[in-house]
Amino acid sequence: MDKDELTGEFKQAxxxxxxxxGELTDNPDLEAEGTADKxxxxxxxxxxxxxxxVRDTVDDITDDE
Numbered sequence: 001m002d003k004d005e006l007t008g009e010f011k012q013a014x015x016x017x018x019x020x021x022g023e024l025t026d027n028p029d030l031e032a033e034g035t036a037d038k039x040x041x042x043x044x045x046x047x048x049x050x051x052x053x054v055r056d057t058v059d060d061i062t063d064d065e
Contacts, residue, residue, distance in 0.1 A: 004045065007048070
């Protein structure tokens with residue numbers, strides 16, 4: 001797993017906690033911050049997955065030579 005994938009998953013989890021805390025405390029700013037963290041984490045995780053796939057493909061090509 002790529003470092004960006006792990007960091008993205010962590011940001012998503014952190015965002016979920018912030019969203020729930022915002023809902024429970026009736027704090028729309030905290031809830032919105034949590035949503036933004038989740039979206040950013042999802043994007044970072046996807047970027048990490050793409051990097052890993054490219055790296056795996058390059059490794060497969062170089063192994064065949």
